[in-house]
Amino acid sequence: MRRLVSFVAVLGVVMTASGPSAAQALVDPASEKRIDALLAQMTLEEKIGQLNQYSSNLDLTGPAPSAGDQKRVYDQVRGGQVGSLLNVVGADATRRAQQLAVEGSRLKIPMLFGLDVIHGYRTIFPVPLGEAASFDMALVERSARVAATEAAAAGQHWTFAPMLDIARDARWGRVMEGAGEDPYLGAQVGAARVRGFQGRELGALDTIAACAKHYAAYGYAEGGRDYNTVDISESTLRNVVLPPFKAAVDAGVATVMNSFNEIGGVPATGSAHLQREILKGEWAFQGFVVSDWGSIGEMVPHGYVENLEQAARAAIQAGSDMDMESRAYVPHLAGLVRSGAVSEKLVDDAVRRVLRVKFKLRLFEDPYRYSDAAREKQVLADPRHQQAAREVARGSIVLLKNEGGLLPLDKAAKRIAVIGPLAADKDSPLGGWRAQGQDGSAVSLLEGVKAAVSAATRVDHAQGAALTTGRRGFVYELTFNTSDRSGFPAAVEAARGADVVVMALGEDAFQTGEGRSQVDIGLKGLQEELLRAVLEVNKKVVVVLMNGRPLAIPAVAESVPAIVEAWHAGSQAGNAIADVLFGDTNPSGKLPMSFPRSVGQLPMSYARKSTGRPGQVPLVFWSHYTDSPNEPLFPFGYGLSYTTFSYSEPKLSAPELAQGGELRVAVTLTNTGSRAGSEVVQLYVRDLVGSVTRPVKELKGFQKVALGPGESREVVFALKPSDLAFYTAAGLFEAEPGAFRVFVGGSSRDVKEAGFTLR
Ligand code: NOJ
Numbered sequence: 001m002r003r004l005v006s007f008v009a010v011l012g013v014v015m016t017a018s019g020p021s022a023a024q025a026l027v028d029p030a031s032e033k034r035i036d037a038l039l040a041q042m043t044l045e046e047k048i049g050q051l052n053q054y055s056s057n058l059d060l061t062g063p064a065p066s067a068g069d070q071k072r073v074y075d076q077v078r079g080g081q082v083g084s085l086l087n088v089v090g091a092d093a094t095r096r097a098q099q100l101a102v103e104g105s106r107l108k109i110p111m112l113f114g115l116d117v118i119h120g121y122r123t124i125f126p127v128p129l130g131e132a133a134s135f136d137m138a139l140v141e142r143s144a145r146v147a148a149t150e151a152a153a154a155g156q157h158w159t160f161a162p163m164l165d166i167a168r169d170a171r172w173g174r175v176m177e178g179a180g181e182d183p184y185l186g187a188q189v190g191a192a193r194v195r196g197f198q199g200r201e202l203g204a205l206d207t208i209a210a211c212a213k214h215y216a217a218y219g220y221a222e223g224g225r226d227y228n229t230v231d232i233s234e235s236t237l238r239n240v241v242l243p244p245f246k247a248a249v250d251a252g253v254a255t256v257m258n259s260f261n262e263i264g265g266v267p268a269t270g271s272a273h274l275q276r277e278i279l280k281g282e283w284a285f286q287g288f289v290v291s292d293w294g295s296i297g298e299m300v301p302h303g304y305v306e307n308l309e310q311a312a313r314a315a316i317q318a319g320s321d322m323d324m325e326s327r328a329y330v331p332h333l334a335g336l337v338r339s340g341a342v343s344e345k346l347v348d349d350a351v352r353r354v355l356r357v358k359f360k361l362r363l364f365e366d367p368y369r370y371s372d373a374a375r376e377k378q379v380l381a382d383p384r385h386q387q388a389a390r391e392v393a394r395g396s397i398v399l400l401k402n403e404g405g406l407l408p409l410d411k412a413a414k415r416i417a418v419i420g421p422l423a424a425d426k427d428s429p430l431g432g433w434r435a436q437g438q439d440g441s442a443v444s445l446l447e448g449v450k451a452a453v454s455a456a457t458r459v460d461h462a463q464g465a466a467l468t469t470g471r472r473g474f475v476y477e478l479t480f481n482t483s484d485r486s487g488f489p490a491a492v493e494a495a496r497g498a499d500v501v502v503m504a505l506g507e508d509a510f511q512t513g514e515g516r517s518q519v520d521i522g523l524k525g526l527q528e529e530l531l532r533a534v535l536e537v538n539k540k541v542v543v544v545l546m547n548g549r550p551l552a553i554p555a556v557a558e559s560v561p562a563i564v565e566a567w568h569a570g571s572q573a574g575n576a577i578a579d580v581l582f583g584d585t586n587p588s589g590k591l592p593m594s595f596p597r598s599v600g601q602l603p604m605s606y607a608r609k610s611t612g613r614p615g616q617v618p619l620v621f622w623s624h625y626t627d628s629p630n631e632p633l634f635p636f637g638y639g640l641s642y643t644t645f646s647y648s649e650p651k652l653s654a655p656e657l658a659q660g661g662e663l664r665v666a667v668t669l670t671n672t673g674s675r676a677g678s679e680v681v682q683l684y685v686r687d688l689v690g691s692v693t694r695p696v697k698e699l700k701g702f703q704k705v706a707l708g709p710g711e712s713r714e715v716v717f718a719l720k721p722s723d724l725a726f727y728t729a730a731g732l733f734e735a736e737p738g739a740f741r742v743f744v745g746g747s748s749r750d751v752k753e754a755g756f757t758l759r
Contacts, residue, residue: 024198024252026286031359035352038107042351044344046107048333049076050083050351051316053114053290053324056097077111078104081330083354084112084158084290084322089436094155095371102367110358110367114290117159117197117208117435118177119143121150123385123571124430124437126396127512127548128163128189130567132179132592133639134395135680136704137192143392144196146385147435149206153379154436155371157361158209160257160290162193164244165214169603170596171224173516176432176548176568178219180592181605181636183240184699187247194251202254203362205369212248214259214292216274217241221261224602226517230261235692237263238727240607246283254287254357258320260295267302269295270311275319288321288353296326308332313342321350386572393569393576398589399640400545403561407542408583408642409500412454417498418446419491419534420505421467421481421527422546428467428506431548431568432474432513441571445504445544448574452582460498464491464534465526468508478510480525488533496537502581503531504544505556509568512548521552521599528555535559544577550595554633565589583642588678588704590639590747594632601628606636606748607695614696631749637682637699638747643673643709647681650744650754658759659735663719667744667752671707678706683717684743684751690736691729697748700724717744724758 039047054073076082077100088097094113101111119125125143134140144162151159163177166186179189190212199207217237221228232241245256256279259268268274269291279285296315297308305311312328313336323329336342358364399407409416422428422445429442450459465488466481495501505527510516522528535541542562545551546569557563564587566577579585594604613622624630646669653664669681683701687694701717719742724735737758745751 024202026252026254026356026360031356034359034364035355038109038355039348039351041107044334044337044347046080047347047351048329049079049081050109050354051322051329051333051347052082053084053086053322054082055086055325056088074100076330077101080105080107080109082111084114086114086324088113089115089154091153091155091371091373091376095368098367098371110363112157112358113155114158114160115151115156115435116161116433117147117151117156118161118163118433119431120147120389120437120570121154121156121435122380122437123150123389124434124442125389125570126393127176127431127568128178129176129180129548129592130396130569131392132185132189133398133565133567133589134392135185135590135702136395137188139392139395140189140192141196142388144193145199146388148197148199148208150380150385151435152206152208152370153372154376156208157363157370158211158255159197160211160213161197162190162210162212162248163214164190164212164248165219166241166244167219167593168605169224170521170550170593171517171519171599171602172219172221173226173512173518173549174219174514175550175593176512179244181594182592182607182699183243185592186244190244191247191251194248194253198252198254202360209254209357209361210248211255211257211290212245212253213257214268215245215256215279215289216259216268217263218259218261218268224517226515227260230263232263235727242278245279249279249283249285254360256285256287256289257292258289258295260292260298262302262304267295267299267304269320270299270304270314270318272318280319286353287357288350289319290322291315291320291324291326293325296320296323296328309336312336316342316346316350321353389570390572390576390579393572394579394585396567396569396589397577397580397587398565398591399587400563400565400634401557401561402640402642406500406540406562407564407581409542409581411452411457411582413457413499415458415460415498416449416453417460417462417494417501418449418504419462419464419494419501420503420530421463421465421525422504422506423463423502424461425504428509429546429569429573430571431509432516434509437571443572443574445502445574445577448576448578449502449581451575452578460494462491462494463487464530467525467527472508472510474510474513476510478508482525485526488530491530492533492537495534498538499540501534501538501541502544503534503541504546505531506546506551507548519599521549523551523553523556531556531559542581546573550593552596552598552633554597557633565591586642586675586677587639588641588680590637590680591634592636594636595634597628597633600625601630601632604632607698609693610696635747635749637680638749639680641677641679643671643675643677645677645679645746646670646672647745647752649752650742652742652754652756654756656757656759657719657721659721661721663756665717665719665742665744665754666714668712668714669705669707670712671709674709676706676708678704679746680704681715682745682747684748685719685724686741686743687724687726687736688739688741690726692726694726697743699748721758
């Protein structure tokens with residue numbers, strides 16, 4: 001066996017990193033001077049205008065503004081009353097809108113154009129949860145880079161991404177927009193996406209400003225119901241929820257969006273603790289905070305303030321700089337300042353932050369620099385973007401089961417049946433929040449399979465049953481097909497006698513995303529029934545899952561030999577899945593979120609606390625369910641390969657780690673199978689005793705390692721005390737001395753362990 005040189009990965013220090021690079025720093029003395037000069041010229045109304053953002057009603061991403069509104073909006077733009085517009089789409093439209101501000105308003109301050117570019121602009125990449133499954137930060141960064149290149153060429157300056165909400169409840173429809181349940185992975189992915197969107201220099205023509213959202217704890221909504229109440233401890237906030245935001249700030253993120261939820265009785269939009277103390281204070285964030293859509297006004301129904309005027313006051317005082325569609329700042333802030341209820345200094349600071357981003361984007365040099373129709377046309381048609389989408393999609397796929405080595409399939413098989421509601425679907429693979437991805441433009445699984453197989457292979461297709469009935473789309477409630485089985489016989493006939501059946505099951509694109517919470521996270525409609533009918537005539541079934549959230553599918557997992565988790569994989573979905581099905585790509589993704597056995601186990605995470613009664617005892621008095629195991633169906637970090645890997649026992653460089661020192665954890669990884677493949681080697685720790693109890697395992701590092709058949713490599717992680725730091729009972733970020741366990745392996749469940757002491 002060949003032995004390769006060992007290498008050391010220095011772990012990302014999540015909470016103590018040094019801050020953005022010089023190129024990404026938002027403050028530079030020359031623009032600060034120009035901002036001073038501008039502020040000196042601005043009337044109070046013009047200042048407040050910079051803090052005002054409206055939506056164009058071309059594209060709705062929140063409750064609809066009243067009809068006929070557009071003209072009023074444009075009049076206000078000319079009056080210098082609008083600092084930013086969202087949902088204005090395309091080089092021409094943004095140019096025309098910009099003209100109103102630049103030619104029509106007194107101070108000619110350019111507007112910022114923002115859009116939800118969540119996983120691609122025109123070329124659609126896998127949903128962010130899927131990309132996180134790649135555990136490949138270069139891939140994640142590349143996807144954001146392409147999205148930024150396209151969006152910037154089409155007039156956009158700013159995306160409302162990445163979403164950094166840690167989510168441990170798959171009922172919440174927005175889990176698809178984030179990186180899953182883990183703060184360490186979330187921080188790595190968040191920073192990679194900020195780097196991808198903002199590039200090396202925000203002023204470059206192929207970059208856009210990123211927005212870390214939703215600040216904070218939006219993913220902790222009670223019952224997984226969107227917009228619902230959040231009530232978590234300061235320890236959970238600091239140790240679990242905030243690390244990805246801190247990482248984004250350190251990566252130089254230009255903006256932050258606050259969130260709809262309250263935390264402990266205070267709406268995030270009105271929380272000075274979150275926005276002033278932590279974000280702008282402790283972390284010294286220099287960009288601006290935009291409210292979420294209408295979240296300033298929503299402090300009224302929250303029961304936190306009586307009216308919009310009080311809401312405006314609470315929001316600006318708490319540090320919410322820009323008002324997205326609450327229409328609270330323009331009518332009320334000036335009066336609040338004039339009456340002395342709000343200090344003009346707060347307004348000046350907020351305006352300064354907004355102008356900083358505009359300077360950084362070099363909009364004062366040329367307000368139209370992003371709005372170039374010729375460049376837009378050329379960039380959106382770039383074939384390299386489709387290639388990138390295919391590569392990212394295949395890197396995101398997770399192999400969940402492969403009994404008897406059914407996969408990979410033979411391209412020369414005689415007959416393959418491709419069945420299921422999503423088999424020929426060219427739309428759902430685009431997922432939710434698809435920006436300017438064109439509906440129905442994805443490569444379907446059926447197309448991907450047909451393109452991959454030999455000329456002699458017959459590919460039979462049958463839908464079996466539709467997933468939804470009636471209207472579908474971003475703003476509609478979905479209805480599922482629970483009665484039309486008329487396609488069953490054709491599906492059963494296609495399956496009978498086929499060499500293999502590939503069944504595409506999962507979720508409609510619009511089952512996940514904003515406002516898409518569910519109490520049932522199994523396969524909706526007739527999907528399981530269809531699968532049972534197919535299994536009666538052919539057991540060689542590969543289930544391909546297309547979905548935006550973890551699914552509870554214990555019966556499916558029992559009954560079929562192979563399962564491929566493909567997520568909503570984007571424009572190139574079918575080709576990327578075929579790459580995996582036929583073995584051109586050896587899958588290497590790992591789950592970024594636990595798949596529960598049932599919704600009743602939620603919320604769940606591998607990084608749970610021990611409780612006082614963790615272990616099974618002869619009687620019932622321990623922490624468990626009487627009708628289900630505690631364990632998930634598929635744990636965090638889990639994913640198979642067409643080859644196999646073995647891990648040696650971890651070796652530590654010393655039994656102790658001193659403050660200021662470094663401990664090396666080494667493990668030998670061997671590819672014990674007959675194919676080349678990549679494995680995500682994961683490092684977890686457990687701090688056995690803490691002033692605040694610590695989780696039973698916490699991810700602290702990972703490395704994706706490619707090995708040829710029979711090859712071995714020593715993988716080394718360097719652990720520093722700062723990697724063990726957490727927000728302690730004393731309110732400090734520090735590592736507490738004592739005993740630790742360290743675990744290395746291929747999932748959060750399958751690990752080998754050792755111990756050390758922190759002095
Ligand atoms: C509301 C969503 O919560 C947020 O994520 C999005 O960016 C805004 N709408 C703008 O569309």
